Each structure stands twice: as C-alpha cells, then as structure tokens.
Amino acid sequence: MTARATGRFPGFDVLSQAQHWDQVTTDLITARTGPQPAPRFFTDGEQAAAAALLNQLTGQCDEPLGVPVMEMVDARLAAGETDGWHYADMPEDGQAWRETLGYLDQDAHDRCGSGFAGAAGHDQAAIIQAVQDAKEWHGMPGPRVWSLWTRYACTAVYSHPDAWSEMGFPGPAYPRGYKNAGVGKLEPFEVQDARPAEDPVGDDG
Amino acid sequence: MPSVRDRNESAWLLPNDGSRTNHGLRRDMRRFADNDEIDMVIVGCGAGGSVMAQRLARAGWRVAALDAGPFWDPDTDWVSDEAGSHGLYWTEPRVIAGSDPVPMGSNNSGRGVGGSMIHYAGYTPRFHPSDFATYTNDGVGADWPLDYEDLRPYYTALEQELPVAGEHWPWGDPHGYPYRPHPVGGNGEIFLRGADKLGITAKVGPVAIANGRFGNRPHCIYRGFCLQGCKVNAKASPLVTHIPDALARGAEIRANAMVTQVVTDQHTGRALGVLYLRDGREHFQRARMVAVAGYSIETPRLLLNSASSRFPDGLCNDFDQVGRYLMVQGAPQTAGRFDAEVRMYKSPPPEVSSEAFYETDPARDYKRGFAIQTVSPLPITWAEHVAAQGHWGAALREYMSDYVHWSCLGSLCEFLALPDNRVTLAEEKDAHGLPVAQFSYSQCDNDRALAKAAQSVMEDILHAAGADEVITIQRYAHLVGGARMAADERHGVVDANCRSFAVPNLYITDGSALPTQGSANPALTIMAVAARAADHLTGTG
Numbered sequence: 248m249t250a251r252a253t254g255r256f257p258g259f260d261v262l263s264q265a266q267h268w269d270q271v272t273t274d275l276i277t278a279r280t281g282p283q284p285a286p287r288f289f290t291d292g293e294q295a296a297a298a299a300l301l302n303q304l305t306g307q308c309d310e311p312l313g314v315p316v317m318e319m320v321d322a323r324l325a326a327g328e329t330d331g332w333h334y335a336d337m338p339e340d341g342q343a344w345r346e347t348l349g350y351l352d353q354d355a356h357d358r359c360g361s362g363f364a365g366a367a368g369h370d371q372a373a374i375i376q377a378v379q380d381a382k383e384w385h386g387m388p389g390p391r392v393w394s395l396w397t398r399y400a401c402t403a404v405y406s407h408p409d410a411w412s413e414m415g416f417p418g419p420a421y422p423r424g425y426k427n428a429g430v431g432k433l434e435p436f437e438v439q440d441a442r443p444a445e446d447p448v449g450d451d452g
Numbered sequence: 453m454p455s456v457r458d459r460n461e462s463a464w465l466l467p468n469d470g471s472r473t474n475h476g477l478r479r480d481m482r483r484f485a486d487n488d489e490i491d492m493v494i495v496g497c498g499a500g501g502s503v504m505a506q507r508l509a510r511a512g513w514r515v516a517a518l519d520a521g522p523f524w525d526p527d528t529d530w531v532s533d534e535a536g537s538h539g540l541y542w543t544e545p546r547v548i549a550g551s552d553p554v555p556m557g558s559n560n561s562g563r564g565v566g567g568s569m570i571h572y573a574g575y576t577p578r579f580h581p582s583d584f585a586t587y588t589n590d591g592v593g594a595d596w597p598l599d600y601e602d603l604r605p606y607y608t609a610l611e612q613e614l615p616v617a618g619e620h621w622p623w624g625d626p627h628g629y630p631y632r633p634h635p636v637g638g639n640g641e642i643f644l645r646g647a648d649k650l651g652i653t654a655k656v657g658p659v660a661i662a663n664g665r666f667g668n669r670p671h672c673i674y675r676g677f678c679l680q681g682c683k684v685n686a687k688a689s690p691l692v693t694h695i696p697d698a699l700a701r702g703a704e705i706r707a708n709a710m711v712t713q714v715v716t717d718q719h720t721g722r723a724l725g726v727l728y729l730r731d732g733r734e735h736f737q738r739a740r741m742v743a744v745a746g747y748s749i750e751t752p753r754l755l756l757n758s759a760s761s762r763f764p765d766g767l768c769n770d771f772d773q774v775g776r777y778l779m780v781q782g783a784p785q786t787a788g789r790f791d792a793e794v795r796m797y798k799s800p801p802p803e804v805s806s807e808a809f810y811e812t813d814p815a816r817d818y819k820r821g822f823a824i825q826t827v828s829p830l831p832i833t834w835a836e837h838v839a840a841q842g843h844w845g846a847a848l849r850e851y852m853s854d855y856v857h858w859s860c861l862g863s864l865c866e867f868l869a870l871p872d873n874r875v876t877l878a879e880e881k882d883a884h885g886l887p888v889a890q891f892s893y894s895q896c897d898n899d900r901a902l903a904k905a906a907q908s909v910m911e912d913i914l915h916a917a918g919a920d921e922v923i924t925i926q927r928y929a930h931l932v933g934g935a936r937m938a939a940d941e942r943h944g945v946v947d948a949n950c951r952s953f954a955v956p957n958l959y960i961t962d963g964s965a966l967p968t969q970g971s972a973n974p975a976l977t978i979m980a981v982a983a984r985a986a987d988h989l990t991g992t993g
Contacts, residue, residue: 252846252853269683272531306849330557331543335890339545372845379842397844401835405852406535414855416797416831419532421683424673425798428637430790434798440856443791446920447851 251445253310256415259438261408268419276419279407283318288325288341289348295364296348297321303371304400312409319403320344337391344399347392350385415440456612460506463667465696472526472685472692477699484704486735490514492989493726493739495711495754498567499975500962500982501745502690502698503610507986509701516704516737518728521564523707524691530681534832537680540564540571546749547878550892554780554928561749565707566691568747569975571679573802574687575825576616576660576976578607580624582811583970590812590819592898593869594777594967597939597948598984600625606980611658614688614976615666618657623807631663634672637799639826642790642859644804646917652909654806654824660688660975661800676797676828687800706730712886714742714758714767716955721762723958729884741989743950745962745982748778748931752875752964753889755935755945768935768954771942775875775934779969780893782865782903783929785827786910787837788919793856796828803828809909810971818901820866823971824910827862831855840925859914863906864929864971867899875934932974935964950985961985 262280265273286294298317302308305316323329329340337343348363354374355363363371381389404410411418417437427434457464465474484490492508494501494517505517521542522529531537542561548554562568581600586593604625617631633656636644640656647654661672661682672686685692695705713727715736725738744751752775756766766774805825812819829837831852837860838851873894877887903926911922938944941953950965952958961982963974 252849255853268532271528272533272536275531275533275536304844304848306844306846309846312849328538329543330541330555332546332548332556334553335547335549375844379844397839398836401839401848402535402832405831405835406533410852411831413849414831414853415795416855420673420675420677421532422673424675425637426674428635428674428795428798430638430641430794431792432638432795433793437795440793443793443857445854446789446791446857447847447854 252306252413255440255442256412256438257441259412259415261411261418264417264436267423269421272419272421276408283315284322286318286321288321292352292362293345293348294321296351296362299364299371300348300351300375300396301400301403303375304396305404308368312404312407312413314404314407314410316400316403320399323399334391336388340395343395347387347395453609456615457667459609460613460694460697461700462693462696463669465700466668466685466692468668472683474696477696478523481699482702482704484514484516486737489738489740490516491739492741492743493518493737494743494745495726496567496745496747496750496962497565497690497695497705498562498745498747498962499569499690499978501743502566502694503979503982504743504745504961504986505703505705506694506698506701507983508990509698509703511990511992513990516706518706518709518711518726518737519565520710521707523565523705524570524681526681526683526685530683532675532677532680532683534680534830537571540681545880545882545888547880547888547890548893549890550873551894554891554893556749559928560931561747565695565705566689569689570681570691572973572975573827574659574661574678574800575802575805575973576611576614576658577805577807577823577972578624578627579970579972579977580810583968586820586968592819594936594938596967597937603977603980603984606983607976610976610979610983614660614693615662616658616660617663618659619655621655621658622653623810629658633657634659634661634663634800634803636803637674637796638794639796639828639859640799640803642788642794642917643826643861643913646913647806649916650912652806652913653808654804656804659800659802661686672800674799676799676801676830678800678802710884711754712757712884714744714754714958716760716762716767718760718762721955723955741957741959743959743961745960747962748934748964749875749889749891751960751962752934753877756877757886763954768945768952768958770954773943773945776871777869777936777967778873778875778891778893778934779867779869779932781929781969781971782867782899783862783927784903784907784910784924785837785860785862785927786907786914786922786924787858787860788914788917789854789921790857790859790919794859795856796859797830799828801826801828807971809906816905818898818905820868820902821971822863822865822902822906824861824863824906824913827860829860837923837925841923859917859919861910861913863910864973865899865902865906866969866971867902868896869933869968870896930969930974932963932966932969935960936967937965938967949988950981959985
C-alpha cells in the first residue's frame with residue numbers, strides 16, 4: 248500500500264534546492280538529515296517500543312522513508328520542547344509518553360508474550376488500532392493518548408525533507424518566494440504529480 | 453489626519469539594505485532604572501501592549517514595556533520551517549479542562565516582542581457594528597460599554613499604519629482599504645470559484661501585508677510561511693509596525709522579563725509597579741501606572757497571582773469576574789480534493805474571505821454567525837487535518853502524498869461568552885514556583901449549531917468549485933475575553949477606557965478586555981481598543 252505514496256513526483260528532491268534557502272533555515276533542515284544524537288529521554292526499553300510505534304503510525308514499516316522519528320521525538324522531550332499544555336486528565340507530555348509506552352509493552356505481553364517492539368507487525372497494528380478505537384485505555388482517555396502520539400509523530404516526520412519530496416512540497420522558500428501561484432501552475436523547480444487522478448478518498452485508501 | 457509617517461514612523465525606521473532589524477535603534481534604546489518611577493509600565497509587547505507603548509511614547513510619557521520572551525530578529529531567529537518555529541509560541545505549562553478543552557501553544561499563544569501577531573495569518577477584519585450589542589439585539593453574549601462608532605477612527609488609523617490590503621469591504625460598516633488586494637493563489641482561486649457558483653459574495657483581503665513597498669518594508673514574496681514569522685518584514689506585526697517608532701520616541705522595550713505580580717499599596721489600593729524576573733533575579737519596576745497586556749490566559753493569571761490582603765481572591769476580583777467569559781472561536785476547517793494541482797502553500801494563507809454569514813439570520817435556529825476564509829496548512833498542520841480523519845500508517849502516508857491536490861477553507865464561528873469558560877489557578881506550579889493557569893472550556897448548543905452550519909457551507913463551496921471529496925477537522929482559533937470591559941464592576945473588570953474598576957491606575961489593554969468576539973480575527977480590534985485607551989490617557993481622545 249505504501250508504494251502508492253511513493254514515486255508520484257519523479258526526480259523531485261527538496262534538498263537539491265537548498266542553495267536557494269537562507270543560511271539559518273538551511274542549517275536547521277540539513278541537521279535533520281544527518282546522524283541524530285543518541286536518545287537522552289527514552290530508556291532503552293522505551294526506545295524500542297517508541298520506534299516501533301512511531302514507524303507504524305507514520306507508515307514506515309514496509310518501505311521506510313528513512314526519517315528517524317523516534318530520535319526526533321526523543322530530542323524534543325529531552326529538551327522539554329513540548330507545547331506546554333496538558334489535559335487535566337492526562338499527565339504532562341513526557342510522563343504521558345513513558346506511561347503509554349509501558350502500557351503498549353503490557354498489551355503486547357498479554358497478546359503475544361513479547362514486548363511491543365518484539366511483536367509481529369500485524370500484532371503491533373492490532374494493538375495500536377485498539378487504542379484508536381478505545382474510549383478509555385489503561386485508565387487514560389483513548390482519544391487523548393491517540394492525539395499525543397499522532398501529534399508528535401506527524402510533527403517529526405513532516406519536518407523531514409524526504410517526506411516533503413514524497414508529497415511534492417518544496418520546503419523552505421526564503422528568500423526566493425513563489426512567482427507562479429494558481430491552480431495548475433508550477434515553478435520551474437516543482438514537479439508535476441505523475442498520478443493526479445489517484446484520489447486516496449475515492450478508493451479503499 | 454496627519455500622514456501615516458507623521459503619526460508612526462516605524463516602517464521608515466527599519467533598514468532598507470535587505471536586513472530586517474534596526475540594531476542601532478535597539479542598542480541606543482533609552483533604559484530606565486527599576487527604582488525610577490516611570491509614567492507607565494506595560495506588561496506584554498503584543499498587539500495591545502505595543503500600540504499602547506507607541507502612543508504613550510509619542511505623547512512624551514516615560515514608558516517601559518516588559519515582555520517575557522525575546523526581542524526577535526527575523527534574520528537570525530526565524531526560519532522557513534514549521535517545526536523550527538516552536539520558539540514563537542508560549543509553551544509554559546498550562547492545564548486545559550472542561551467538556552471541550554482548548555489546546556494551547558502554536559495555535560493561539562505568542563511569545564516575545566510582537567506577541568501572537570508574529571505568527572498570526574495576517575487577516576485584519578474589523579468587527580461589525582452588531583458585535584457591540586449582541587445582548588440587546590439577540591439576547592446572547594454581552595453589550596460593550598462602547599459602540600462601533602467609538603472605534604471607527606482607530607480602525608481607519610491602524611489600517612493605514614499596518615497597512616491593510618483588500619477589496620472594498622461590503623459587510624458590517626462598509627469601507628475601503630489603503631492598499632489594493634493581493635493576487636490570489638490556487639486556494640483563493642478555488643474559494644472564489646466555488647462562492648461565485650453558489651452566489652455567495654467573497655472578497656480578497658483584508659490582509660495586513662502591504663501590496664507594494666511600504667516605507668522600508670519590502671513587497672511580499674508570497675513564500676507561504678506567514679504563520680512562522682515573516683522573514684521579509686512584509687506582514688504587519690507590532691515588531692515592525694509600532695515598536696520601532698516607540699523606541700525612536702524614547703520608550704524602553706525590556707525583553708526576557710517575566711512579570712510575576714502587580715504590586716498594590718494596601719492602604720491606598722493603588723498600583724505601585726510590577727515584580728518581574730530577569731537574568732535569574734527578581735526586580736521591582738516602580739511606575740505611576742500599570743497596563744497589563746498579557747492576553748487572555750496570562751492576564752487573568754497575573755491578576756489572580758497578584759492577590760494581597762486587600763484583594764484576597766486576586767487583583768480586581770472583588771466580584772469574581774477575573775478569568776471569566778473567556779472566548780475562543782470555533783474554527784472547523786474543511787478541505788476539498790481536486791484532480792488539478794492547487795499547491796495551496798504558494799501564497800500567504802490569508803487570501804480570500806466571506807462575511808456573508810456573519811450576522812444573525814432569523815431563518816436559522818442559532819444566533820450570530822461565522823466567517824469563512826482561506827487557510828493553507830503546511831505539511832505538519834495538514835497532517836493533523838488528515839490524521840483527524842482517523843488515518844494512520846500507510847493510509848496517512850498516502851493521503852499526505854496527495855497534498856498538492858487539496859484546497860482548504862477555515863471558518864471562524866462566534867462561540868458565545870459564557871461565565872464558566874474561565875481561567876483559574878491550578879495546583880500545578882511553573883519553574884518559578886507560580887501557580888499555572890487552568891483554562892476550562894465547554895461549548896453550548898448555539899456553538900455546536902454554528903460549527904455545523906459553517907462546515908456545511910464550506911463543503912458546499914468546495915463541491916461547487918469541483919471537489920470530489922471533502923474532509924473536515926474540528927478546531928479552535930483565537931482567544932479573547934477573560935478580563936472584560938463592562939458598564940460596572942459587577943459585570944466586568946475594566947471600563948470602556950480599559951481602566952480597572954478596582955485599581956484606578958491599573959489598565960488592561962489586550963484581547964482579554966473584549967466582551968464579544970464576533971467572527972473576525974481579533975488583532976485589529978485589540979489594537980484599536982488599546983489605541984483608544986491610550987488617547988483617553990493622554991487626553992487626546
């Protein structure tokens with residue numbers, strides 16, 4: 248299924264345009280593509296569960312984009328770069344991550360006798376789906392757990408230039424800006440979708 | 453009225469060499485000592501605080517404006533990137549509660565000099581005359597202790613200072629704008645096409661981005677990252693529209709100074725100044741008057757954290773009004789899928805809007821209304837929209853690869869002011885040991901009916917434009933209220949001039965003073981209310 252996401256913008260590579268970006272932005276974006284610092288927030292056990300969860304959520308299991316999602320989430324939590332707020336019936340984000348990763352391991356043990364990271368892909372998917380469907384999960388409101396996970400997962404993966412290349416989005420645009428805005432119009436450096444009628448809504452996607 | 457430059461020289465005080473900050477102006481800034489009793493100390497340098505500082509400095513007042521965040525330099529501090537813009541948001545701890553809690557952070561909370569206007573979209577509509585008397589007219593919300601005519605000259609003046617570009621505006625009090633509308637991109641084109649098919653009037657603007665050069669501020673380059681801070685100086689924010697003039701006229705902007713308490717004299721009941729933290733030390737700035745402009749969460753929190761023997765339940769809270777009637781606009785966002793490529797990221801997110809549904813329609817079973825505007829989410833916010841449909845894994849990734857085909861509209865629904873939607877102090881403490889704000893929010897039936905109606909109109913517009921599928925996410929937008937103005941102290945915290953009922957030399961000059969919110973983005977009205985309060989103070993109103 249993931250193959251349907253790839254190859255829609257043949258030859259389009261966001262980083263090939265980096266010489267047109269301002270230096271502050273270039274430094275920030277290119278740092279995301281290099282080796283990431285070793286995790287500082289998650290314990291070893293939490294790292295394995297978090298990596299498995301985040302790869303499942305962002306569709307990187309079968310055909311990885313190569314985005315180090317777990318390392319990026321860890322870096323945010325280690326630096327305290329949360330959004331600050333938390334629901335009155337949830338702990339603050341860092342604590343909520345630790346607790347929910349523990350519950351994932353617990354669910355995996357109950358289901359297939361291993362930790363979450365060691366479970367088969369379809370078992371991981373079933374455990375995750377049950378959380379999305381749950382009103383309450385291990386005493387926590389299910390939708391708020393789901394929101395926590397997907398917010399951090401999406402912020403990490405969709406800040407990565409390889410994810411932008413896959414969606415035809417050119418990324419940073421300063422100081423160049425855009426000159427050809429409008430339906431059906433392209434800049435010289437943009438690439439047209441090779442499969443424009445492939446509507447994810449209209450089929451079984 | 454004198455020319456803009458004669459009233460506010462900000463745009464001409466910025467550099468014209470391709471850099472964005474006048475470092476000399478900041479270096480040579482006047483600096484007051486803590487024990488110097490200045491005329492006014494202002495808490496917060498956002499829409500309200502910055503306008504107040506500029507107006508008072510122009511009138512010769514000795515004024516310092518303190519902000520908890522940094523004094524931004526767009527060249528070195530800001531990036532063309534969503535995740536990298538995290539520092540623009542107020543991310544100190546807060547607790548959210550109620551039956552419909554409102555997430556904070558990137559969506560509604562600013563940090564640093566310029567406040568939330570650093571990352572607002574740039575829409576600057578006026579309120580309608582009806583917004584000032586919703587209780588009299590419709591039996592909902594509240595009446596303001598002033599009316600539209602009181603604000604009109606301030607709207608006109610500020611639209612020139614920002615300045616605002618847009619078509620002639622046919623709604624509310626019809627008016628024009630000083631700059632012609634911007635060209636529209638794919639998303640604006642879709643909105644105009646769909647609205648035209650349905651006979652709904654939609655207009656380009658009003659956007660606080662000059663269409664053309666303004667002073668030393670360059671023309672917009674249509675880079676699409678308005679919500680990440682404008683690296684061009686094209687989009688208006690107080691950092692470029694009011695702070696430079698304030699500095700040139702002798703105001704001090706004291707950044708990285710977190711005000712923790714307004715101190716009052718227990719005998720006279722008057723404010724003496726503010727306690728603040730800077731460089732790890734506590735300071736006390738003496739002042740003849742205090743203006744609080746910390747926005748709808750931090751302003752009530754500061755008042756509640758300023759309790760004393762005279763004000764045991766919080767400053768200005770004798771009648772349990774502080775923190776109440778905090779409003780947030782319902783902001784369902786609906787996207788439509790087109791086989792053609794829309795590429796909505798290639799223009800400023802604010803392009804086209806319609807206020808055709810703003811007023812109460814007697815044929816409907818709800819009061820008040822909503823506005824519809826283009827919003828153009830970048831990948832991370834777009835992922836939130838897609839994930840809200842329940843997609844994850846391969847399905848999420850496939851949807852995301854379809855990004856260039858989507859057009860996105862947002863609505864602003866006038867959710868009503870309710871007494872139990874309020875800020876209180878939580879048990880939880882921040883890094884300084886101060887209680888954090890708990891914001892409790894619950895919708896009423898009218899709110900839900902409005903959001904439903906707005907979604908249905910957006911779906912109709914997108915379908916009429918040719919979308920084959922539409923998807924919606926329920927969101928919230930701007931905050932206002934929490935220390936509202938009213939006719940008397942039993943119904944609000946401040947009077948029509950933003951002066952608190954309880955403390956004669958304490959003013960509240962930010963969005964928290966607003967009693968209703970309409971369906972308009974609040975920035976321009978917050979500035980207008982602050983400018984009017986400043987005129988009252990300087991005797992020029």
